[in-house]
Amino acid sequence: MSNKVSVLVAGSWGTALASVLADNGKQVLLWSRNAEQVQEINEQHRNSRFLQDVELSPLIVATNSLQEAVEGADAIIMVVPSSGMRDVASQIRPFLNKDALLIHATKGFETGSLKRMTEVLADELPELDPSRLVVLSGPSHAEEVIRKCPTTVVVAAQDLEAAEAAQDLMINSYFRVYTNPDVAGVEVGGALKNIIALGAGLTDGLGFGDNAKAALLTRGLAEIARLGTQMGSNPLTFAGLAGIGDLIVTCTSQHSRNWRAGNKLAKGIPLDEVLQEMGMVVEGVKTTKAAYELSRRYDVTMPITDELYKVLFEGKSPQLAAQDLMGRVRTHELEEVATGAVTNVLK
Numbered sequence: 001m002s003n004k005v006s007v008l009v010a011g012s013w014g015t016a017l018a019s020v021l022a023d024n025g026k027q028v029l030l031w032s033r034n035a036e037q038v039q040e041i042n043e044q045h046r047n048s049r050f051l052q053d054v055e056l057s058p059l060i061v062a063t064n065s066l067q068e069a070v071e072g073a074d075a076i077i078m079v080v081p082s083s084g085m086r087d088v089a090s091q092i093r094p095f096l097n098k099d100a101l102l103i104h105a106t107k108g109f110e111t112g113s114l115k116r117m118t119e120v121l122a123d124e125l126p127e128l129d130p131s132r133l134v135v136l137s138g139p140s141h142a143e144e145v146i147r148k149c150p151t152t153v154v155v156a157a158q159d160l161e162a163a164e165a166a167q168d169l170m171i172n173s174y175f176r177v178y179t180n181p182d183v184a185g186v187e188v189g190g191a192l193k194n195i196i197a198l199g200a201g202l203t204d205g206l207g208f209g210d211n212a213k214a215a216l217l218t219r220g221l222a223e224i225a226r227l228g229t230q231m232g233s234n235p236l237t238f239a240g241l242a243g244i245g246d247l248i249v250t251c252t253s254q255h256s257r258n259w260r261a262g263n264k265l266a267k268g269i270p271l272d273e274v275l276q277e278m279g280m281v282v283e284g285v286k287t288t289k290a291a292y293e294l295s296r297r298y299d300v301t302m303p304i305t306d307e308l309y310k311v312l313f314e315g316k317s318p319q320l321a322a323q324d325l326m327g328r329v330r331t332h333e334l335e336e337v338a339t340g341a342v343t344n345v346l347k
């Protein structure tokens with residue numbers, strides 16, 4: 001398939017996905033707005049800020065020019081953090097081939113509009129054939145993909161042909177790609193799991209133990225599925241790679257920036273200092289705010305998200321948040337299931 005393939009931007013995940021493409025024999029153009037990073041990738045085949053000690057394939061060529069990266073590309077992988085997606089999408093509009101395959105691998109919602117990333121891309125790129133828009137998600141830490149550890153992901157598109165084209169482009173012996181027609185579900189699952197991962201870092205940091213962690217994952221999945229279903233997702237997607245799969249890896253791996261940020265918060269470090277210390281995107285913080293607003297828009301109960309919102313933005317102590325979650329009005333697991341998405345997930 002694609003001859004010219006580009007990846008925007010050269011963060012941790014963009015660089016790891018560029019490596020997958022290079023391993024598949026593609027010459028990859030990797031865009032960064034940072035001139036020093038471009039020089040380091042081209043001259044030393046390294047991206048030391050994000051993936052230390054990893055030698056990149058010479059098939060990966062970095063560029064500072066969005067025009068050079070996008071013009072004539074048959075496939076473009078967008079891995080901009082959610083906060084920059086609209087801006088970068090608007091900048092590529094003049095150069096984009098309207099039949100290009102546009103795959104994004106970003107996990108988050110747009111602040112304010114609360115839109116999913118494919119909705120933001122469709123807004124900014126009206127000439128692009130919407131059937132060419134694909135989302136890639138699933139349990140996949142960049143640090144492991146770059147070392148070619150066995151990884152599974154899912155690509156979702158309205159159009160099976162586009163999803164299969166993305167599958168064909170990315171799949172290899174260590175990177176197994178499934179397709180799914182549920183674009184909304186794959187995007188919502190990938191975004192919301194970061195909230196629960198922040199909570200898991202907090203829970204572990206407070207020494208609450210394995211029971212609490214299991215509770216957080218299970219009840220976290222219930223609220224992800226509840227909101228996701230109201231947003232038009234197929235509940236079964238949350239039993240798959242973009243749901244429980246990504247929830248497991250992000251809540252249990254110390255590679256997770258969201259887990260690490262939650263863990264630092266448990267030590268009493270203020271949120272702005274935590275984010276500064278991380279130096280990498282922690283999508284779960286903005287996503288907690290977005291999900292808090294979405295839960296009200298769709299009238300869905302999300303107790304874990306609500307408590308995390310209070311911890312992050314209202315100064316509530318995590319201990320009190322945990323106490324309030326445990327002391328919620330008693331309820332019936334199956335009764336709740338009977339009125340929500342989890343029925344279908346568990347069937």
Ligand SMILES: NC(=O)C1=CN([C@@H]2O[C@H](COP(=O)(O)OP(=O)(O)OC[C@H]3O[C@@H](n4cnc5c(N)ncnc54)[C@H](O)[C@@H]3O)[C@@H](O)[C@H]2O)C=CC1
Nearest residue numbers: 009010011012013014081084106107140141142280281283
């Ligand atoms: N790191 C990982 O293992 C995975 C990350 N993701 C998702 O991929 C997305 C990107 O994350 P990472 O690559 O990990 O982040 P990162 O923090 O490693 O790198 C982000 C890069 O984006 C650049 N950037 C930020 N805003 C920009 C803008 N407006 N214009 C141009 N460049 C901009 C930064 O300078 C940095 O180079 C996030 O949505 C994340 O949830 C998804 C799966 C795995």
Ligand SMILES: O=C(CO)COP(=O)(O)O
Nearest residue numbers: 138139140141256257258
């Ligand atoms: O989405 C991820 C793994 O699938 C990466 O999670 P973090 O952003 O928490 O590192």
